[in-house]
Amino acid sequence: MKPSPSPLIPSNTSLTLPPSLLPPFSPSVSNLLTANCVAQAMQKIDVQNPNVQVINIKKVGTQDRYRVILSDGTHYIQGMLATQLNQLVVDNQLVENAIICLKEFITNVVQDKTVLILLKCEIVSTHPVKIGNPTEVYKADVAAGSSNKPVGGMYDAPPPAPAAGGSSNYSNPYQNQASRSASGGGSAPTGRSGLSSNIIPVSQLNPYQNKWVIKGRITNKGDMRTWNNAKGEGCLFSIDILDASGMDIRGTFFKEDANKWFNVLEVDKVYTFSGGRLKVANPQWNKCKCQHEITFDRSTDIQLCEEDASIQQNIFDFSQIVKLESIEPESIIDIIGVVASISPVTSITAKKTGNELKKCELTVMDDSDAQVNVTLWGKKAETAENEFAGCPVVAFKGLKVSDYGGRSCGTLMSSAILKGPRIPETERIQSWFQNRGANATVKNLSTGGGGAGRVETFESRKTVSAIRNEQLGYNEKPDWLSFKATISFIKKDKEGGPWYPACPNAEEPCRNMCKVISTSDDHWQCEKCNKQYDKCTRRYIFSATFADNTSTCWASMFNDQALALLGGHTADELNEWMQNGDYDKFEKVFDDALFTDWIVKAKVKSELVSEEQRVKTTAYSISPVDYAKESRDLLKAIKGLQ
Ligand SMILES: [Zn+2]
Numbered sequence: 001m002k003p004s005p006s007p008l009i010p011s012n013t014s015l016t017l018p019p020s021l022l023p024p025f026s027p028s029v030s031n032l033l034t035a036n037c038v039a040q041a042m043q044k045i046d047v048q049n050p051n052v053q054v055i056n057i058k059k060v061g062t063q064d065r066y067r068v069i070l071s072d073g074t075h076y077i078q079g080m081l082a083t084q085l086n087q088l089v090v091d092n093q094l095v096e097n098a099i100i101c102l103k104e105f106i107t108n109v110v111q112d113k114t115v116l117i118l119l120k121c122e123i124v125s126t127h128p129v130k131i132g133n134p135t136e137v138y139k140a141d142v143a144a145g146s147s148n149k150p151v152g153g154m155y156d157a158p159p160p161a162p163a164a165g166g167s168s169n170y171s172n173p174y175q176n177q178a179s180r181s182a183s184g185g186g187s188a189p190t191g192r193s194g195l196s197s198n199i200i201p202v203s204q205l206n207p208y209q210n211k212w213v214i215k216g217r218i219t220n221k222g223d224m225r226t227w228n229n230a231k232g233e234g235c236l237f238s239i240d241i242l243d244a245s246g247m248d249i250r251g252t253f254f255k256e257d258a259n260k261w262f263n264v265l266e267v268d269k270v271y272t273f274s275g276g277r278l279k280v281a282n283p284q285w286n287k288c289k290c291q292h293e294i295t296f297d298r299s300t301d302i303q304l305c306e307e308d309a310s311i312q313q314n315i316f317d318f319s320q321i322v323k324l325e326s327i328e329p330e331s332i333i334d335i336i337g338v339v340a341s342i343s344p345v346t347s348i349t350a351k352k353t354g355n356e357l358k359k360c361e362l363t364v365m366d367d368s369d370a371q372v373n374v375t376l377w378g379k380k381a382e383t384a385e386n387e388f389a390g391c392p393v394v395a396f397k398g399l400k401v402s403d404y405g406g407r408s409c410g411t412l413m414s415s416a417i418l419k420g421p422r423i424p425e426t427e428r429i430q431s432w433f434q435n436r437g438a439n440a441t442v443k444n445l446s447t448g449g450g451g452a453g454r455v456e457t458f459e460s461r462k463t464v465s466a467i468r469n470e471q472l473g474y475n476e477k478p479d480w481l482s483f484k485a486t487i488s489f490i491k492k493d494k495e496g497g498p499w500y501p502a503c504p505n506a507e508e509p510c511r512n513m514c515k516v517i518s519t520s521d522d523h524w525q526c527e528k529c530n531k532q533y534d535k536c537t538r539r540y541i542f543s544a545t546f547a548d549n550t551s552t553c554w555a556s557m558f559n560d561q562a563l564a565l566l567g568g569h570t571a572d573e574l575n576e577w578m579q580n581g582d583y584d585k586f587e588k589v590f591d592d593a594l595f596t597d598w599i600v601k602a603k604v605k606s607e608l609v610s611e612e613q614r615v616k617t618t619a620y621s622i623s624p625v626d627y628a629k630e631s632r633d634l635l636k637a638i639k640g641l642q
Helices: 027-032 037-042 083-090 139-143 177-181 255-262 321-326 378-382 424-435 559-565 571-579 583-593 627-641
Strands: 051-060 065-071 075-081 099-110 113-125 213-221 225-229 232-242 248-254 270-274 277-280 292-295 301-304 332-342 346-349 356-366 370-377 393-402 408-410 416-419 479-490 499-502 516-518 524-526 531-533 537-547 552-558 597-609 612-624
Touching: 065 083, 075 083, 083 113, 083 277, 213 248, 213 416, 232 255, 248 255, 321 332, 321 356, 321 370, 332 370, 332 424, 356 378, 356 393, 356 424, 370 378, 393 424, 479 583, 499 516, 499 571, 537 559, 537 571, 552 559, 559 612, 571 583
Parallel strands: 075 113, 248 292, 370 408, 552 612
Antiparallel strands: 051 065, 051 099, 065 075, 099 113, 213 232, 213 270, 225 232, 232 248, 270 301, 277 292, 332 356, 332 393, 346 356, 356 370, 393 408, 393 416, 479 537, 479 597, 499 537, 516 524, 524 531, 537 552, 597 612
């Protein structure tokens, strides 16, 4: 290989392997290496997923951290694996001389050297030996050509520090002091006067920086929570911090730090934050955009700042309330509207923990002429009546959509609530609310109660096994689900037939529902309307099993569902056949119904049966499968998987 005079090789130069290395390696392996991508990365030139060779892997420090040396065959550079990549080394997937594709990385300056921090990579192949004879890339060599382009896709990486005496053309309002000070060589961010120049964007925070300052607005402050387990006890709370670049990050305080800061920090105020440990965020619990989160500790310093209009109050992506009808349950959404009413606070006992939970429901309406219930929990529920008195405009961020009672929304631990946000939407909603006619009708999406008003969609359908797997039926209120299943057994052998004699009075209070008793003189006595009748109306009642590919369940069937199942033959009709000895006709009705497919909407509730909790499933409605529609839905779902 012809050694390059400088690392600044034009990007179109292709790497040529030394002839001695070519055989026995296939040319495809040599082609994996993009020429000089290390040098390019150093220069912030966009390199789309460069392939590099890992020529050395070394565990450093007491913590599980891996230092790697990355080579493009011409130059090498030091790198660190972000902790989420450690497993690749542990699993022996990332081994020395392996060729990897860099998917996401950031650059950092440590001890005057630029280090690549690998956030995401893919193993391309293993390789028996080091390719080429790469030389180290020094930041001084590339600083002259430094540009300001982001590298590694989504990461807005810090620029390389300018070489001594050189100048950087980097024009970001943030300055990159913090990463330099991490080397100990630069000036540490001390003293108020120098603070602002040390502030870095939240996006630049990473676990390899010791000293950093960020400035942001607290958009959300969680309740103080406590834990008490075998390992001990303590308390914690979290805040979400939004910076001027629109990136937010979660920060958590524990124990004495939690006690120290909980009453000091206020939502919607702007602070500078420094000191604390950074780690990779768990997206399951942390909905902030930043991939890292902060654990604040004893070294943490937080200073209140003047209001800074360059930092938004929060970043919202509002959905119109009327549109929630077509939004899938479990979606996380933002809404803004007038809190028109507040329910009294109730408390429920959490099934898992046995803890009492306060709960309150707000009715929120917006200018899409629709309203929806929003459930608040805990402290937020207790203070709701004072907080939201007088029909204020309130923005809700990160609500979870549920199909309980039509459509409703619930707050999560991560949800933020902002009363009267300083955004144009507030004024728009306010004036709509004031100007709307007294008789204006608002569509209510939360019909309450659950069950009948539910929207059943293909997407929300579950399997029969969900009844057991999701432990349905153990809540205070019944659980509802819908599934597609085949009827596999009908229990029709009850003495006298799978029905009961009901009052023929179709009006209130009997509505053909209540049971009547046969009298000695062949009449029917109804206790409810207190009358005797010559005839009764027979209503089906029996159990049946529904099966799908996951499981089988017993379900109670009542008259309406049975009529649908049995082709409209009434219980009176079947009873007459029985009386006439037409057993074959009776049997045929049930035989015809067996192994037919249905969409079942069912209610699941556990009941105490001889001192044992048993889950009882009741078919609330059944409808035959529309195979054409079903096929369309399935095709759509398959497409969604691709
Ligand atoms: Zn009656």
